[in-house]
Amino acid sequence: METIIIDNHKVSHNTLPQGIKYEDHTLSVDSKKVFKDPIKVVLKDDNNDRLHIIVGNSTEIKLILEIQSQDLDKNTFDLKLSTGVNSQVKYLLVADLKSKDALLNHTFNVERDSNLELLGGFVSDVLTSKMLVNLVGENANVNVKAVAVSSDAHNQNVDVLITHKAPNSFGDMTNIGIATKQGKVKLNGVEKIEKGMKNANAFQTLKGIITSDDAVVEVNPILLIDEYDVKAGHGATIGKIEEEVLFYLRSRGLTKEAAERLVIFGFLQPIIDEITDEPLKERFESLVNERIWLMLIK
Numbered sequence: 001m002e003t004i005i006i007d008n009h010k011v012s013h014n015t016l017p018q019g020i021k022y023e024d025h026t027l028s029v030d031s032k033k034v035f036k037d038p039i040k041v042v043l044k045d046d047n048n049d050r051l052h053i054i055v056g057n058s059t060e061i062k063l064i065l066e067i068q069s070q071d072l073d074k075n076t077f078d079l080k081l082s083t084g085v086n087s088q089v090k091y092l093l094v095a096d097l098k099s100k101d102a103l104l105n106h107t108f109n110v111e112r113d114s115n116l117e118l119l120g121g122f123v124s125d126v127l128t129s130k131m132l133v134n135l136v137g138e139n140a141n142v143n144v145k146a147v148a149v150s151s152d153a154h155n156q157n158v159d160v161l162i163t164h165k166a167p168n169s170f171g172d173m174t175n176i177g178i179a180t181k182q183g184k185v186k187l188n189g190v191e192k193i194e195k196g197m198k199n200a201n202a203f204q205t206l207k208g209i210i211t212s213d214d215a216v217v218e219v220n221p222i223l224l225i226d227e228y229d230v231k232a233g234h235g236a237t238i239g240k241i242e243e244e245v246l247f248y249l250r251s252r253g254l255t256k257e258a259a260e261r262l263v264i265f266g267f268l269q270p271i272i273d274e275i276t277d278e279p280l281k282e283r284f285e286s287l288v289n290e291r292i293w294l295m296l297i298k
Contacts, residue, residue, distance in 0.1 A: 001037050001038045001039070001040055001064075001276055001277060002017045002037065002039055002040070003015075003039075003040040003041075003042060003277075004016060004017075004020070004022070004027070004039065004040065004041045004042070005042045005044060006022070006027075006041065006042065006043055006044065006049075006051065007044040008044070009025060009049070017035070017039060019033045019035075020039070025050050025051055025052060026051075026052045026053075026054060027041065027051065027052070027053045027054070028054045028056070029053070029054065029055045029056055029059055029061060030056050030059065031056030031057040031058055031059055031084060032056070032057065032058045032059060033056065033059045033060070033061070034059070034060045034061075035059075035060065035061040035062065038062040038063070038064055038276050038277075039061060039062070039063050039064070040063075040064040040065075040066065040277050040280075041053075041063060041064065041065045041066070042066045042068075043065070043066070043067050043068075043077070049077050049078075050077070050078040050079065051078075051079050051080070052079075052080040052081075052082070053065075053079075053080070053081045053082070054082045054084075055081070055082065055083045055084050055087050055089055056084045056087070057084035057085045057086060057087060058084070058085070058086045058087060059084060059087045059088075059089075060087070060088040060089075061087075061088075061089055061090075062089075062090040062091075062092075063081075063089065063090070063091050063092070064092045064094070064274075064275065064276070064277060064280070065079070065091070065092070065093050065094070066094050066096075066277075066280055067093070067094070067095045067096070067097065067104070068094075068096045068097070069096075069097050069098060069099065070098050071098065071099060072098055072099055072100060073099060073101075074099060074101040074102070074103075075097050075099040075101070075102040075103065076102075076103045076105075077102075077103070077104045077105065077106075078105045079104070079105065079106045079107070080106070080107045080108075080109075081106075081107070081108045081109070081116075082108075082109045082111075083108075083109065083110050083111055083114040083116055084111055084114065085111045085112050085113060085114065085137065086112070086113040086114060087111070087114045087115075088114070088115050089114070089115070089116050089117070090117045090119075090274070091108075091116065091117065091118050091119070092119045092120075092121075092271075092274045092275065093106070093118075093119070093120045093121070094120075094121045094123075094275070094280060094284060095120070095121070095122050095123070095124050095127065095129065096123050096124060096283070096284075096287060097124040097125065097127060098124075098125055099124070099125065099126065099127075100125060100126045101126060102124055102125075102126060102127045102128070103127075103128050103130075104127060104128070104129040104130070105130050105132075106129070106130065106131045106132070107132045107134070108131070108132065108133040108134065108142070109134050109136055110133065110134065110135050110136065110137065110140040110141070110142055111136060111137040111140060112137025112138050112139060112140060112166070113137065113138075113139045113140070114137065114140055114141070115141045115142075115143075116133075116140075116141065116142045116143070117142075117143050118131070118133070118142060118143065118144045118145070118146075119144075119145045119146070119270070119271055119274055120144075120145070120146040120147070120158075120271075121146075121147055121268075121271040121272075121275075121284060122146070122147065122148040122149065122156055122158060123148075123149050123284065123287040123288065124154070124156060125153075125154050125155075126154065126155045126156070127155075127156045127157070127158075128156075128157045128159075129156070129157070129158045129159065130159045130161075131144070131146070131158070131159065131160045131161070132161050132163070133160070133161065133162045133163070133171070134163050134165055135162065135163065135164050135165055135166055135169040135170075135171060135200075136165045136166055137166050137169075138166045138167055138168050138169070139166075139168050139169065140166055140169045140170075141169070141170040141171075142162060142170070142171050142172070143172050143173075144160055144162070144171075144172070144173040144174070144175070145173075145174050145175075145270055145271065146158055146160060146173070146174075146175045146176070146187075147175075147176045147177075147178070147267065147268055147271050148175075148176070148177045148178070148185045148187065149178045149179075149183075149185075149268075149287075149288055150177075150178070150179045150180075150183030150184055150185045150215075151179065151180045151181045151182075151183040151215075152181050152182055152183060153182055153183075154183045154184070155183075155184040155185075156177075156184070156185050156186070157185075157186045157188075158175065158177070158185070158186070158187050158188070159188040159190070160173050160175055160187075160188070160189050160190070161188075161190045161191075161192070162190070162191045162192070162202065163191075163192045163194065164191075164192065164193040164194060164197045164200040164202065165194055165197065166197060167196070167197045167198045167199055167200060168198070168199045168200065169197065169200050169201070170200070170201045171191055171200075171201065171202050171203070172201075172202075172203045172204070173189050173191070173203075173204045173205070174204075174205045174206075174207075175187045175189050175204075175205070175206050175207070175219070176206075176207045176208075176209070176267050177206075177207070177208045177209070177217045177218075177219065178208075178209045178211075178217075178264060178267065178268075179208075179209070179210050179211070179212075179215035179216060179217050180210070180211040180212050180215050181212055181214060181215060182214045182215065183215050183216070184215070184216045184217075185208065185216070185217045185218070186217075186218045186219075186220075187206050187208070187217075187218070187219045187220065188220045188222070189204045189206050189219070189220065189221045189222065189234070190222040190223075190224065191203075191204055191222070191223055191224070191232070191234075192223075192224040192225075192226075193223075193224070193225045193226060193227050193230050193232065194226055194227070195226040195227055196227060197227050197230070198227060198229040198230070199229060199230065200227065200230045200231075200232075201230065201231045201232070202223060202225070202230065202231070202232040202233075203231075203232065203233050203234065204221050204223075204233075204234040204235075205221075205234070205235050205236075206219035206220070206221050206234075206235070206236040206237075207219070207236070207237050207238075207267075208236075208237070208238035208239070209238075209239070209240070209241065209264065209267070210238070210239070210240055211240065211241070211260060211264075217238055218238075219236045219237075219238055220236075221234040221235065221236045222234075241259075241260055241263050241264075245259075245263060246259045246260065246263075249262060249263075268288060271284075272284065272285065
């Protein structure tokens with residue numbers, strides 16, 4: 001895997017992989033390229049940053065974007081990803097911000113016949129994340145999986161909005177919030193099908209898991225449909241881990257805490273499996289351990 005480090009809006013061009021350019025806050029990926037190995041992009045600006053990633057037509061790529069900052073002041077990030085026609089993009093976002101007032105604005109534009117698989121892992125302290133996906137071309141597809149983890153005084157608000165601006169488009173989101181101690185997570189899942197966008201498909205699943213009486217998870221699934229000839233559905237659940245599941249695992253010799261850890265790990269596994277960068281994977285798992293697994297021990 002190759003790594004691109006953007007530090008104070010600058011990148012060392014001799015380290016850029018072939019077929020990728022960087023200039024004026026824009027990372028451009030050439031058309032008709034197949035990247036067999038993931039490309040990791042690290043933003044090192046400690047306060048405010050912006051980045052536009054443009055993927056060319058008929059290109060296949062997996063991108064890992066890591067945003068990490070120890071700065072406690074207000075953080076604001078404005079990010080954008082545009083896929084070219086007939087591109088295949090897998091995009092993993094990992095946000096670990098210590099700020100008590102962090103804002104992450106992220107816009108995605110998906111063109112005709114393109115597929116975007118979007119995964120987000122949020123383990124920040126106080127974060128508002130807005131992920132806006134525009135399906136602008138016919139047969140554009142997006143699959144979103146987002147997981148937010150909060151404990152103690154952590155408070156994370158994650159908004160995912162998918163807008164169908166073309167017919168025959170497909171959008172599916174699965175958003176999960178996990179909270180323990182006094183942690184708070186709010187998930188807003190909105191999918192909008194505009195008038196005239198026939199044969200669009202919109203589906204969403206929101207799930208909240210709490211492991212203490214003081215934890216708070218709020219989920220809001222919303223469908224806004226201005227067209228008749230479509231398929232759409234949504235669902236939402238909030239609660240503690242099912243007692244039947246815990247009973248089964250404990251009957252196999254696990255303690256209650258180990259059983260809870262195992263179930264929560266199952267929800268996080270789709271995100272963790274996509275982190276092919278071992279130091280980043282270890283840090284992400286360590287943060288989850290710190291916030292959830294170790295805190296399950298009363």
